[in-house]
Amino acid sequence: MTGILKVDSQRLTVHDLSDIENRSDAVDGQDVIEGLSSQPKFLPPKYFYDQRGSQLFDQICELPEYYPTRTETAILKEFGGAIAQTTGPCEIVELGSGSATKTRFLLNAYQSAGHPLRYLPIDVSETALVESSKQLLLEYSALTIHGLISTYEPALAKLPAAQLPARMICFIGSTIGNLQPHEYSAFLDRMARSLRPKDYFLLGIDLQKEVSVLEAAYNDSRGITAAFNLNMLRHLNYRFDGDFDVDCFAHVACYNQESHQIEMHLESLKAQTVQLKALGLTVRFASGERLLSEISRKFDLEKTAQTLAARHLPVVTTFTDQNRWFGLLLCQRSPDRC
Ligand SMILES: C[S@@+](CC[C@H](N)C(=O)[O-])C[C@H]1O[C@@H](n2cnc3c(N)ncnc32)[C@H](O)[C@@H]1O
DSSP, X not given: OOSEEXXXXXXXXXXXXXXXXXXXXXXXXXXXXXXXXXXXXXXXXXXXXXXXXXXXXXXXHTOTTOHHHHHXXXXXXXXXXXXXXXXXXXXXXXXXXXXXXXXXXXXXXHHHTTOOEEEEEEESOHHHHHHHHHHHHHHOTTEEEEEEESOHHHHHHTOOOOSSSEEEEXXXXXXXXXXXXXXXXXXXXXXXXXXXXXXXXXXXXXXXXOHHHHHHHTSOTTOHHHHHHHHHHHHHHHHTTBOOOGGGEEEEEEEETTTTEEEEEEEESSOEEEEEGGGTEEEEEOTTOEEEEEEEEOBOHHHHHHHHHHTTOOEEEEEEOTTOOEXXXXXXOOOOOO
16 A cells, blocks of 8 residues: 555554655646636635634534535435445445544444444545544444545545455535536546446435525525635645735625536635745736635436436435435446446
8 A cells, every 4th residue: 555654553544645646746736726827716625624624514514504414414314224234244435534424324324234344434634534533443343444545536546455245435425516517427437447346336415406595505694614615715825835815705605506506606805916835826816706616516316316327336226305405326336338
């Protein structure tokens, strides 16, 4: 296994693959240069997640307006047993694992079914991954964890050989909605290549619904989502020696009904110039100019199932809530046809 070994104990190993990623990029932050030099400007959502960003995201999940987490949690709680029964003994790989709060409902189900517990979390946020892994080990005495601090692609390429009869890759929290349509297609192809025939893919997707419900979820009254959005600029400041004045930007989130996506922006409150010295980058913002920091696509259950089936990932079971606000799709990798 390559990468820097961060933790190595009997039940927990954590590898940091960021050095490998940086070597493969021309410069760490090439994506920042590209996004801030584009018109309109954008930034990859992974830059939300430093230690503070991960903590703010956990606070968002607790907000009354933020229905996705509680709805998906209820689905996992109700149907975790059915998932464990379908897959049988199976190791759980989780992309963008964060605090792994919802993962516990899967682990509970596998534990109750008497299956061995093996978990492979993948996340760019080192603190979220290491802290949640240590906590999980205290809660589940039979659990072993192999964590990868990394973006998705390098981690999928470096997954260790499976130790259990099956593997299930989980991508929950509707994080897939943060991918642009072209990234989404490439991601599903990558997923199919990462799984052996009969392995599983568990996908959580936020579904299309009333605009007022959607917009409230991204404009909470306590301003936590705004703080989360603006934290991206703080992260860039210390990571790339930047001088963003966070008070000179505002959080904006609205639903694009044509594209079926929430679009989250950072709006410049005045004409200003920002420097990111470590990247040799000077960026000019006009007053009122918006930088796209995240899209959060809202899906249609049937269309998504068709897309998955066309990508060798047919849906075995669809789980949803009474309102059909959120969908959890259990897919099984089909064999390639000649
Ligand atoms: C929306 S949160 C979801 C967390 C958790 N899965 C849940 O459902 O509550 C996204 C998580 O993915 C991680 N993440 C974001 N972009 C990533 C990337 N490109 N590669 C790996 N992890 C990423 C973040 O650090 C964060 O923990």
